[in-house]
Amino acid sequence: MTGTDTQSSFLGRISIRRNQVNAMDGSHEQEIEDLDLFQKQVSDRFAEILSAPDDTPFDAFLSISWIRKLLDVFLGCEAECKAILLMGRDAAQISKPPLDRLIPELLDRVVKALDICNAIANGLELVRHCQKLAEIAVLALEQKPFGEGQSKRAKKALVSLISAMHLDDKEGSAHKTTDRNWSFGRRGGNKDRPLFGHYKSLSWQVARNWSASKQIHAMTMNVVPPRGPEASGLPSLIFIMNLIMVFVMWVLIAAIPCQERNGLTTHLPIPKNVNWTHTLTGLLEKIGDEWKKKEKKGMAGLLFEMQKMEKLGQSLIDFTDSFQYPGEKDKVEEAAKQVAELAEVCQRMEEGLGPLQMLIREVFHRLVRSRTEILDVLDQGAKSSAPLV
Amino acid sequence: MELPENPDKDNNGYESAEKIILRWDSTVSEEAREKMIFETDRHEADLYLQAVDEIQRSLSNASISNNTNAAAAAAADDQSKVNSTIQIAMARLEDEFRNILMTHSSALETDSLFDPSSSSFSTPSHHELEEDETVSNEDSSQNDLLHLELKHCASSDSSTYRSTSSIREVDLMPVEAVCDLQAIATRMISSGYLRECTQVYGSVRKSAIGLSFRKLGIEKLSIGDIQRLEWEALESKIRRWIRATKVCVRILFASEKKLCEQIFECVGTDIDDACFMETVKGPAIQLFNFAEAISISRRSPEKLFKILDLHDALMDLLPDIEAVFDSKSSDSIRVQAAEILSRLAEAARGILSEFESAILREPSRVPVPGGTIHPLTRYVMNYISLISDYKQTLIELIMSKPSTGSRYSGDQSTPDMEFAELEGKTPLALHLIWIIVVLQFNLEGKSKHYRDASLAHLFIMNVHYIVQKVKGSPELREMIGDDYLRKLTGKFRQAATSYQRALGALRERFKTFNAMLEEVHRTQATWLIPDTQLREELRISISEKLIPAYRSFLGRFRSHIESGKHPENYIKYSVEDLETVVLDFFEGYPPSHQHLRRRSQ
Numbered sequence: 001m002t003g004t005d006t007q008s009s010f011l012g013r014i015s016i017r018r019n020q021v022n023a024m025d026g027s028h029e030q031e032i033e034d035l036d037l038f039q040k041q042v043s044d045r046f047a048e049i050l051s052a053p054d055d056t057p058f059d060a061f062l063s064i065s066w067i068r069k070l071l072d073v074f075l076g077c078e079a080e081c082k083a084i085l086l087m088g089r090d091a092a093q094i095s096k097p098p099l100d101r102l103i104p105e106l107l108d109r110v111v112k113a114l115d116i117c118n119a120i121a122n123g124l125e126l127v128r129h130c131q132k133l134a135e136i137a138v139l140a141l142e143q144k145p146f147g148e149g150q151s152k153r154a155k156k157a158l159v160s161l162i163s164a165m166h167l168d169d170k171e172g173s174a175h176k177t178t179d180r181n182w183s184f185g186r187r188g189g190n191k192d193r194p195l196f197g198h199y200k201s202l203s204w205q206v207a208r209n210w211s212a213s214k215q216i217h218a219m220t221m222n223v224v225p226p227r228g229p230e231a232s233g234l235p236s237l238i239f240i241m242n243l244i245m246v247f248v249m250w251v252l253i254a255a256i257p258c259q260e261r262n263g264l265t266t267h268l269p270i271p272k273n274v275n276w277t278h279t280l281t282g283l284l285e286k287i288g289d290e291w292k293k294k295e296k297k298g299m300a301g302l303l304f305e306m307q308k309m310e311k312l313g314q315s316l317i318d319f320t321d322s323f324q325y326p327g328e329k330d331k332v333e334e335a336a337k338q339v340a341e342l343a344e345v346c347q348r349m350e351e352g353l354g355p356l357q358m359l360i361r362e363v364f365h366r367l368v369r370s371r372t373e374i375l376d377v378l379d380q381g382a383k384s385s386a387p388l389v
Numbered sequence: 390m391e392l393p394e395n396p397d398k399d400n401n402g403y404e405s406a407e408k409i410i411l412r413w414d415s416t417v418s419e420e421a422r423e424k425m426i427f428e429t430d431r432h433e434a435d436l437y438l439q440a441v442d443e444i445q446r447s448l449s450n451a452s453i454s455n456n457t458n459a460a461a462a463a464a465a466d467d468q469s470k471v472n473s474t475i476q477i478a479m480a481r482l483e484d485e486f487r488n489i490l491m492t493h494s495s496a497l498e499t500d501s502l503f504d505p506s507s508s509s510f511s512t513p514s515h516h517e518l519e520e521d522e523t524v525s526n527e528d529s530s531q532n533d534l535l536h537l538e539l540k541h542c543a544s545s546d547s548s549t550y551r552s553t554s555s556i557r558e559v560d561l562m563p564v565e566a567v568c569d570l571q572a573i574a575t576r577m578i579s580s581g582y583l584r585e586c587t588q589v590y591g592s593v594r595k596s597a598i599g600l601s602f603r604k605l606g607i608e609k610l611s612i613g614d615i616q617r618l619e620w621e622a623l624e625s626k627i628r629r630w631i632r633a634t635k636v637c638v639r640i641l642f643a644s645e646k647k648l649c650e651q652i653f654e655c656v657g658t659d660i661d662d663a664c665f666m667e668t669v670k671g672p673a674i675q676l677f678n679f680a681e682a683i684s685i686s687r688r689s690p691e692k693l694f695k696i697l698d699l700h701d702a703l704m705d706l707l708p709d710i711e712a713v714f715d716s717k718s719s720d721s722i723r724v725q726a727a728e729i730l731s732r733l734a735e736a737a738r739g740i741l742s743e744f745e746s747a748i749l750r751e752p753s754r755v756p757v758p759g760g761t762i763h764p765l766t767r768y769v770m771n772y773i774s775l776i777s778d779y780k781q782t783l784i785e786l787i788m789s790k791p792s793t794g795s796r797y798s799g800d801q802s803t804p805d806m807e808f809a810e811l812e813g814k815t816p817l818a819l820h821l822i823w824i825i826v827v828l829q830f831n832l833e834g835k836s837k838h839y840r841d842a843s844l845a846h847l848f849i850m851n852v853h854y855i856v857q858k859v860k861g862s863p864e865l866r867e868m869i870g871d872d873y874l875r876k877l878t879g880k881f882r883q884a885a886t887s888y889q890r891a892l893g894a895l896r897e898r899f900k901t902f903n904a905m906l907e908e909v910h911r912t913q914a915t916w917l918i919p920d921t922q923l924r925e926e927l928r929i930s931i932s933e934k935l936i937p938a939y940r941s942f943l944g945r946f947r948s949h950i951e952s953g954k955h956p957e958n959y960i961k962y963s964v965e966d967l968e969t970v971v972l973d974f975f976e977g978y979p980p981s982h983q984h985l986r987r988r989s990q
Contacts, residue, residue: 111612111613111616112613114612114685115611115612115613118611118612118678121674122671122674125670125671132584132588133588135584136584136585136588139581139584143472145465145468145469146469147468147469147470147472147473148469148472148473148476149469149471149472149473149474149475149476149477150472150476152473152476152477152480153476153479153480153582156480157585205609205671205672205674205675205678206609206611207609207610207611207614208609210611325466325469326469357721358721361721365728368685368732371685372685372735372739375687375688376739379688379743379746
């Protein structure tokens with residue numbers, strides 16, 4: 001679809017949308033140019049983050065660092081999209097069909113994205129919790145001389161860690177874990193005391209019936225590529241913005257634990273026959289496959305650091321299970337390596353979680369601001385068409 | 390552990406300590422699982438703690454420099470054994486710690502917070518002023534465009550809660566429990582088990598806060614939920630939130646902070662800060678998320694005052710928020726509070742603008758029966774009164790002049806306003822004046838649908854109402870200023886004059902009609918049409934034209950005449966009278982017989 005084709009097809013048609021025909025000279029061309037440029041930038045930016053060099057494992061796919069890059073890309077695209085949408089336009093232009101439907105729908109999705117941001121921020125607290133448990137294990141496992149005391153201590157922490165990761169993320173079901181990490185079973189018949197499972201503290205701080213998977217599903221409704229004469233111009237821009245936003249939110253939910261992700265869809269309405277969506281489709285497939293593999297086992301998200309932590313954690317549990325002072329040399333050496341790796345994961349989390357939390361907050365702010373700005377323009381439009389007398 | 394001096398004594402001490410620890414190892418002993426040391430017996434608890442101290446002492450006294458490899462190996466062995474014992478002790482202490490916490494982690498006692506003589510928690514006292522005290526019955530059914538009611542809730546909601554006006558720490562658990570916790574925490578920390586300690590502490594206390602939240606009626610709502618709720622429902626949630634948040638910040642969180650300080654007293658402020666944040670960070674964010682969601686909800690005029698309430702409450706709380714969340718790790722909470730405050734201010738500004746546009750746009754063309762105030766006027770003036778009640782906040786928030794659109798563009802859809810002559814007025818005052826200007830402009834537009842006297846009448850009644858309202862409120866009067874008030878009064882006088890003129894003309898019309906009617910009656914009554922049918926048909930034909938026309942004429946203008954002096958001089962005949970008159974036509978009455986029979990008399 002080139003600029004001239006669209007132009008001539010417009011020329012050839014009697015369009016009811018006189019504005020588009022009138023604005024065709026110059027500004028519509030400009031619009032198409034802007035849009036093409038935007039599409040290219042989106043494609044380029046996503047392609048950049050897809051390919052991570054192998055020698056920096058912690059910038060690996062779905063690591064904290066990678067997600068930060070993804071969010072940066074999102075912020076960049078969002079800013080451009082908003083600029084194209086609002087700059088030099090008045091309310092009348094953005095209130096005409098089909099924008100009169102598309103823009104409110106976009107804003108509605110923005111609100112859903114805001115809730116996702118809050119849920120993710122909450123979920124990052126679980127990640128932090130896991131980090132702290134892992135740090136206990138590391139502390140214990142690094143002790144010299146390493147004895148059974150430290151081994152038991154480490155095991156206790158690791159078991160808590162693995163349980164936390166396999167937290168069924170339904171609201172209120174935090175007590176399904178079999179090992180509640182008391183040193184002993186609790187006495188029965190304690191009816192006058194409220195039930196304080198170890199993980200009650202991790203109960204989600206989001207609304208009771210809120211579901212991440214349902215939220216994403218709702219966001220994907222009506223995201224369809226515009227057709228016909230609408231295929232160029234603002235409707236297309238809005239489609240791209242919707243797509244990017246849904247995609248990024250979906251990645252966040254897949255990576256970071258949050259409430260009720262059962263049945264998370266692995267299908268997003270990314271059109272396949274358009275060249276700039278290759279990278280998105282690729283990412284979607286890759287992440288979707290991982291998700292499907294791990295979903296049945298119950299897991300706390302595809303975040304690279306969490307996955308690594310889980311693997312190391314399991315392995316070290318095995319080690320501590322079979323440990324007897326002073327321990328077999330090669331097993332101890334192997335464990336030491338894993339402990340070092342685990343320590344590095346913790347370090348990465350320590351360095352990266354704070355900035356990630358701030359970045360999510362920034363995404364939140366940006367979405368709010370854009371929504372407010374768009375609403376302001378729309379409201380002004382209503383003003384000028386006042387039917388007085 | 391071999392020590393050169395006093396080997397036997399310390400060995401015995403160590404051994405008996407070890408025995409105690411092992412006895413309470415719950416991974417091994419059934420009995421140990423069934424009882425909690427600190428619940429059972431003070432003596433047991435003391436013994437246990439002493440045992441822990443003994444073991445710790447022996448660890449730190451351990452001699453690590455040994456000359457032979459064998460000795461070093463032996464030392465390592467022993468150290469490992471001691472560490473093992475310590476781990477068992479720490480695991481036990483962790484469980485005891487958790488148990489004591491859980492025993493004393495119920496929701497905040499809210500009863501102690503209330504003055505029993507004031508209203509109970511569930512039915513808070515607040516004032517609600519209905520739209521206008523002098524609302525007449527006719528108005529209430531009018532005009533569903535403006536069915537919005539403005540409720541003014543006195544911001545003295547704190548009367549419901551005794552002293553939540555400043556930070557007040559309460560004891561969240563009995564002193565003995567705090568002592569025990571402190572004793573345990575000290576040992577855990579000195580053995581290097583700080584992390585386990587803070588982990589347990591945070592998780593149990595966070596749950597306790599969750600219980601308090603529920604008791605205070607704090608809900609978990611998503612932003613989506615809040616967008617979907619009706620504003621009226623939200624208003625009561627906002628009220629509840631304000632009350633609850635005052636308790637949370639000033640009592641609940643402050644008390645948790647104090648508890649942390651007490652329990653982790655001997656180990657330094659970093660640790661009790663960390664524990665405190667572990668406990669309250671999540672709940673605090675959840676709390677503020679509600680206010681944040683309100684601050685980003687769509688703007689519409691009826692939301693202004695509750696948003697200002699929320700803004701004021703948060704503003705009031707800010708110093709206490711900063712006092713309670715004073716560490717580096719709580720930056721994000723302070724920042725969020727400040728962000729929300731700023732968004733609320735923005736929202737207030739936006740709503741005021743939106744309100745001004747709404748007045749301009751308000752399109753209702755329902756004619757208001759003479760003598761009543763247009764609902765728009767009433768609504769706007771009430772709104773302005775409320776604005777002046779919130780003057781203190783709004784004067785700070787409103788910083789720019791009203792956007793009057795293109796002033797000299799000749800744009801017919803907005804009024805002009807000269808700002809030059811309004812030097813020295815606060816932006817808020819300018820907004821108020823602008824609102825009145827816009828209101829008048831809208832009324833003028835509406836009144837163009839009315840003709841003659843009704844037009845002028847509508848206008849003067851409403852302007853009069855506006856003037857009275859302004860005069861009646863010292864704050865309004867002060868803000869709008871006597872200059873502008875004079876202008877308004879001038880308009881009123883102008884309108885009154887043109888009304889008088891119109892009324893005079895109307896009276897003339899009535900008089901003329903009456904005279905003509907009497908003349909026609911006198912003449913037509915003497916005519917005779919002998920043929921009954923023809924007579925009847927003629928009368929019907931005249932009635933059909935005359936009666937509806939008169940009815941409509943009366944309907945439109947009777948109220949104006951009746952609101953003036955001596956209406957009976959002008960309205961002499963009712964519709965029934967007219968019907969009677971026509972019955973006399975063509976009867977061939979002798980001239981002496983004629984007088985207009987007026988049924989209405």
